[in-house]
Amino acid sequence: MAGNNSLLAMDSKLSMLFLLLGFVACSPTASHHDPSVVGYSQEDLALPNKLVGLFTSWSVKHSKIYASPKEKVKRYEIFKRNLRHIVETNRRNGSYWLGLNHFADIAHEEFKASYLGLKPGLARRDSQPHGSTTFRYANAVNLPWAVDWRKKGAVTPVKNQGECGSCWAFSTVAAVEGINQIVTGKLVSLSEQELMDCDNTFNHGCRGGLMDFAFAYIMGNQGIYTEEDYPYLMEEGYCREKQPHSKVITITGYEDVPENSETSLLKALAHQPVSVGIAAGSRDFQFYKGGIFDGECGIQPDHALTAVGYGSYYGQDYIIMKNSWGKNWGEQGYFRIRRGTGKPEGVCDIYKIASYPTKNVTGWGS
Incomplete structure (x- = not known):
């Protein structure tokens, strides 16, 4: 109760600002796709003490629960700042829009520290992974105008890494799940947790990693467990020994x-899902809700996703990315x-x- 009283005692002028700006008064593009923008109806916005x-x-x-009234007030202040950014960004944007999500009470510096875990510098500090120097799709021609590996059955449901910088493991696994389905016809959800616990020569669990090292681990370890056999914990654990009859x-x-x-x-993506690193260290990325993103990015690649397709919408070309x-x-x-x-590195350094990963046609599970 004390926490609620503290919140109610705060300046009501900010409430009037948001009402004047209008939560639904964003760009025509955003309104067409998501009328509420922040994920709430007009009835929600009409509540007392807005x-x-x-x-x-x-x-x-x-399902947010705070340890104390003081913590609740702190998170409310962060929530207001983030909401202001969402509303102001949506008022001036046309191709993409932001919305309230489960990160809305997290300050941006906290967010970057907890949820971004791509570490491209590992390849410079440590031994380079020994991947192929070839690019098998270099001579690919007549690419389809659009590709969506979700519709082809090569993408598992969206997962959640939690408050852990394990995006590199999720990106790796999604790409392996994809090529395995393409080659074998069977979509199998695989274990990010095994990479978190066992792939620790160069990668560092919740402290970040790089997909190439994870691919090298899977090769050297003669495969990776399924999600069912080695489920995700949202934290680092102890490496489990391979069982004789494990899949x-x-x-x-x-x-x-x-x-x-x-x-x-695009040549690679026309043939399979691809692990990709991007510069995601911006508040626009933290609160992305929908549309075709071309906004503020980070300084350098710091987050890993999986490209699962590409296409075009009313003349706007895009790449589809699976996040975690x-x-x-x-x-x-x-x-x-x-x-x-036209930028060689692409939006947010996506290129x-x-x-x-590559996989020969040798039968499932081998």
């Missing part, structure tokens, strides 16, 4: 997509980012770091 009511309903929706999925190798080449990424922050983020866990900008 912002406190919105914060309360948001807290209930996302494992193998890969033959992995290859890097040539750097700063949109054409090369649950279905409440973005477009039910997915992200569309603009392509065809700087990309790789994919």
Whole structure:
């Protein structure tokens, strides 16, 4: 109760600001796709003590429980700042829009420290992974105008890494799940937790890693466990020994997509899902709700996703990315980012770091 009284005592002028700006008065594009923008109806916004009511309903929706009234007030202040950014961004944008999600009470610096875990610098500090130097799709021609590996049955449901910088493991696993389905016809959910616990020569669990090292681990370890046999814990654990009769999925190798080449990424993506690193250290990315993203990025690649397709919408070309922050983020866990900008590195450096696993047709589970 003390926490609620503290919230109610705060300046009501900010509530009036948001009402004047209008939560639904964003761009025509955003309104067409998501009328509520922040994920709440006009009835929600008509609650007494507008912002406190919105914060309360948001807290209930996302099962937020705070340790003390002081912590609740702190999170409410962060929530207000984030909400201001969402509303102001949506008023001036047209191609993408932001919304309240489960990160709305997290300060941006906290968010970057907890949820971004791509570490491209590992390849410079440590031994380079020994992948193939070839790019098997270099001579691919007549690419389809659109590809969506979700519709082809090569993508498992969106997963959630939790408050752990394990995006590199999820990106790796999604790419392996994809090529395994393409080769064998069977979609099997695989274990990020095994990579978290066991792939620790160069990768560092919740402290980050790199997909190429993870592909190399899977090769050297003669495969990776299924999700069912080795489920995800949202934290680092102890490496489990392979059981004699455990089901494992193998890969033959992995290859890097040539750097700063949109054409090369599309060639690879036309044939299989691809692990990709992007510069995601911006508040726009934290609160992305939908549309084709071409906004503020980070300084350098710091987050790993999996490219699962590409297409075009009313003349706007995009790449479809599977994220690992649950279905409440973005477009039910997915992200569309603009392509065809003419910048070699692409929006958010999307063409700087990309790789994919390879698998020979040798039968399932081998």
